[in-house]
Every structure is written in C-alpha cells, then in structure tokens.
Amino acid sequence: MKISDTRRRTSAAFLGASVLALSAFLSAPAHAAPAATCGVLAQGASATAQAAVNAACSQIGVWYSWGGGHGATPGASYGFYDGSDPDSLHDGERKGFDCSGLVRYAYAQATGKDLLNGTADDQFHSSQASARFSAAQGSAPLLPGDLMFWGKGHVHHVAIYLGGGQMVEAFESGTHIRVAPVRTGGDYAGAIRINGSGTPIPPPANGGTTFETWGTGVRTHRTPSVNGAVVDTFAGPTQVSVQCQQHAESVTAEGYTNDIWSKLADGSWLTNIYIKGPASLPGIPDCGGSSTPPPANGSKPFQTWGTGVRTHSEPNVNAGVVDYFAQPTTVNVVCQAHAQEVTADGYTNDAWSKLTNGSWMTNIYIKGEAWLPGVPTC
Structure with a gap:
C-alpha cells in the first residue's frame, strides 16, 4: 500500500512537471531563438569599413526614429512624425536613428569625419564612393561595410552589409535597429563601397566646388541655355566641379523650374535643376563676381x-x-x-x-x- 501510494505520488509529480514544461514551451515567444550575430562576418573589408560595421552594431536595439541621426553632429537624436505612417506618430519621443542617420553615424565613428550627412538618396550618390555595384550583381561582390540601397528613381532606404548574407539596418518606425538577411529583390538599387582611407576626397585643384548631379541623359551646354551647343552628356549621376553660377534661361524639367545655371570647370553650363542641392547652390559665387546671386522671380x-x-x-x-x-x-x-x-x-x-x-x-x-x-x- 505504501509502495503503491509512493508510485502514485511520484507519477503525479512527474505528470505535473511535464505539463508545466510543455506549457512553458508552448508559451515561449517566437523570438526566443538566438539573435543573429552583428559584426564583421566576412574577410576583405578595409579597417575603416570594419570600424563602421562595429559602430552600427553597437546600436542594435536602439529605436528607429524618422529623422533621427540628422542633428548638427552624428549620433542618435529624437525624430518626428513622417506625415503618413501611424507607427511614426511617436518618433518625436524616440531617440534613435533613421536608416541614413545610422549610416552617417557609423562612418563618422569610423573616420572621425562627417562624410555621409544627408538622405539615403544623397548617400547613394555620394562622392565618397570608391566602387559601385549594380542591382544585377546582387550581394556576391560585396564586403562588410558596403552600403546597400533600395528605391527606383529615388532611393528611400540604406543598410550596411555585414557579410554572410546579413546586413544591419534601421528599418522602419516602431522597430529597433536590427540584423536582417540581405534583400536583393524588389526595388533593390545596388550598393557602394566607401573610400577606405576615411578621408574626404579633396576639392578640385582649379578652386571649384564638387557637387553631384542626378538624373540620366543630362546635358551640359556651351552657353547657359538649353539651345546652346551640347558639350557633354552624363548617362547617370556624375561629380562636377562648379566654378560659379548665374541667372540665365529659365528651365522647367522633372517638375522643377529654375533659371540658375552653373559654370563647370571645362567652361560648359548646367542647369541647377540637375545638381543636388537647393535651387541656388550654397557657397558658390555669382559668375559676375558677387558672393551671392540675386534672387530670382522677384523673390x-x-x-x-x-x-x-x-x-x-x-x-x-x-x-x-x-x-x-x-x-x-x-x-x-x-x-x-x-x-x-x-x-x-x-x-x-x-x-x-x-x-x-x-x-x-x-x-x-x-x-x-x-x-x-x-x-x-x-
């Protein structure tokens, strides 16, 4: 009788423990699996790129915040509502980074210089790129620290490649900085490799200022007029050295209207519509000699x-x-x-x-x- 009771109590205890274990297993969160490793996951990257990867990985778990990371100096900052996504309504209360803010921070930490301030689209067209990779090439030629971009026509997202088919990114409002598998389908636009020296590309020796163009099939002209003889055609985004700017023929293109033209180092002219930046380029003198061009259209x-x-x-x-x-x-x-x-x-x-x-x-x-x-x- 005592042996039977002992067995009954032992069996009941075993059954209770089993039920508790099963219950705990079934209620375990889906994300209980080990987190993906964030770090340099392949060989071949420059010391600068490796440092940028490590800086980005140090922010794992920090909030995504629309506009975050775009303060006066690189680093996490409070964002703001993006105007459309309900998940962004609280971004003004979240100190963190958006996608380009994270990239800016990572390379600033790696180089000690604010090389990549701006949007993801600005970063895609950065003059700091030492190599570019098309979307068709996928991730095969990439090294840790390379920047991957998404968006057709206008780039809207950027992430940092880690190697091993993984990347680190600030993805969207309501999420935290994370490691994710690379995505080379959909609107993947390609990748760039940042100048491994970590030093800004020096300004042109002729005293001009380097700007980046945008668009395809962009023409420069002998005179500041679309009717002037064509000097050059840029198949895609190109670095140009701007000497000065002036008001001339008003041009309407790509939804913009502007009468300011820039004179390039080779003496040709390019409408400012196709130069990334405000309508009147900051810091560029008037070709007539004044430090600031007169405002257009009575403005x-x-x-x-x-x-x-x-x-x-x-x-x-x-x-x-x-x-x-x-x-x-x-x-x-x-x-x-x-x-x-x-x-x-x-x-x-x-x-x-x-x-x-x-x-x-x-x-x-x-x-x-x-x-x-x-x-x-x-």
Whole structure:
C-alpha cells in the first residue's frame, strides 16, 4: 500500500512537471531563438569599413526614429512624425536613428569625419564612393561595410552589409535597429563601397566646388541655355566641379523650374535643376563676381534654421517631400500664405512660404518673424 501510494505520488509529480514544461514551451515567444550575430562576418573589408560595421552594431536595439541621426553632429537624436505612417506618430519621443542617420553615424565613428550627412538618396550618390555595384550583381561582390540601397528613381532606404548574407539596418518606425538577411529583390538599387582611407576626397585643384548631379541623359551646354551647343552628356549621376553660377534661361524639367545655371570647370553650363542641392547652390559665387546671386522671380532670400528640414509640394506636412535641407541654408521666398497650422520645435505657425522651385516650407524654419516682412501674400 505504501509502495503503491509512493508510485502514485511520484507519477503525479512527474505528470505535473511535464505539463508545466510543455506549457512553458508552448508559451515561449517566437523570438526566443538566438539573435543573429552583428559584426564583421566576412574577410576583405578595409579597417575603416570594419570600424563602421562595429559602430552600427553597437546600436542594435536602439529605436528607429524618422529623422533621427540628422542633428548638427552624428549620433542618435529624437525624430518626428513622417506625415503618413501611424507607427511614426511617436518618433518625436524616440531617440534613435533613421536608416541614413545610422549610416552617417557609423562612418563618422569610423573616420572621425562627417562624410555621409544627408538622405539615403544623397548617400547613394555620394562622392565618397570608391566602387559601385549594380542591382544585377546582387550581394556576391560585396564586403562588410558596403552600403546597400533600395528605391527606383529615388532611393528611400540604406543598410550596411555585414557579410554572410546579413546586413544591419534601421528599418522602419516602431522597430529597433536590427540584423536582417540581405534583400536583393524588389526595388533593390545596388550598393557602394566607401573610400577606405576615411578621408574626404579633396576639392578640385582649379578652386571649384564638387557637387553631384542626378538624373540620366543630362546635358551640359556651351552657353547657359538649353539651345546652346551640347558639350557633354552624363548617362547617370556624375561629380562636377562648379566654378560659379548665374541667372540665365529659365528651365522647367522633372517638375522643377529654375533659371540658375552653373559654370563647370571645362567652361560648359548646367542647369541647377540637375545638381543636388537647393535651387541656388550654397557657397558658390555669382559668375559676375558677387558672393551671392540675386534672387530670382522677384523673390527675397531668407536663411533657414534647424536640421532635416523638408519642403513640400503643397503647404501641408502630409504633402509630398520636394527637398531636404540637412543643415541651415538660404532659400528664395516668392510669397507666403496661411495654410495648415504646424507645431514644431516649440513654435506654432500657420504661415507657409512658397520658394522659387514651387515647393512650400513652414515659416517656423525660416529665420525672422512668423509672417515674413516684405513678402507678399500668394
């Protein structure tokens, strides 16, 4: 009797333990599997690239935040609502990085220089690229530290290749910086390898300033006019050395209108529409000798403030983004209007300014009064 009771109690205890173990197994979270390794997962990368990988991996688990990482200096920062994704509504409370902010930080840590400030599209066209790889090449030729991009026509995402078919990325609002398998399908646009020396490419010896063009089949002309003789044709994005700029023939292309042309090192002219940057290139003198070209179309020049400031196709933060100012710049304001009320950086204002390229910017980010003096109503 005692032996039987003992067996019964032992069996009951074993059964109870088994049920608890099974229950724990069934309730274990799906992500309980070991996390993917973040680090340099292949050989051949430069010391700079390896350092960039390690810097990005040090941020695993940090929030994705739209606009994060685009402060005055590289590093995590609070983002803001992207205007469309509900998951982005709290990005202003999340200190972290968006995809290009993470890449900027990683290479700044690796080189000690802010080489990659700007959007993913800016980084794709960076003059710091020492090699480029097409989408058709996939990930086979890539080394750790290479930057992978997505977007057709306009690049919208970037990640850092680790090797072994893995990458580290700031993916989207509501998620954290993570390791993920590479994605070379869909709108994968290709990859670049950053200059392994970690030093900026020096400016041209002729005293010009290097800018990057965009678009395909872009022509330069003998005179600042589309009717001038064609000097050169750029099949894709190209580095150009700009000597000076001036107002000349007004051109409308790709949804933009601009009458400013840049004179290149070879003496040819290129409409500023196809040069990445604001309508009037910052720091470039007027070809007539003045330090700042006169504003176009009766507009008035103003200085912006803040970082990661966007202009929109309509006076509304939900309208399409036309331009992105990573740092303060000069804009030419044509007119202003009362439209959507915006609250940002401690200010509230419903005044918007229309710029010479037709885009709109909230007056919050234009230095001056809430309603700009001397600027007419649109």
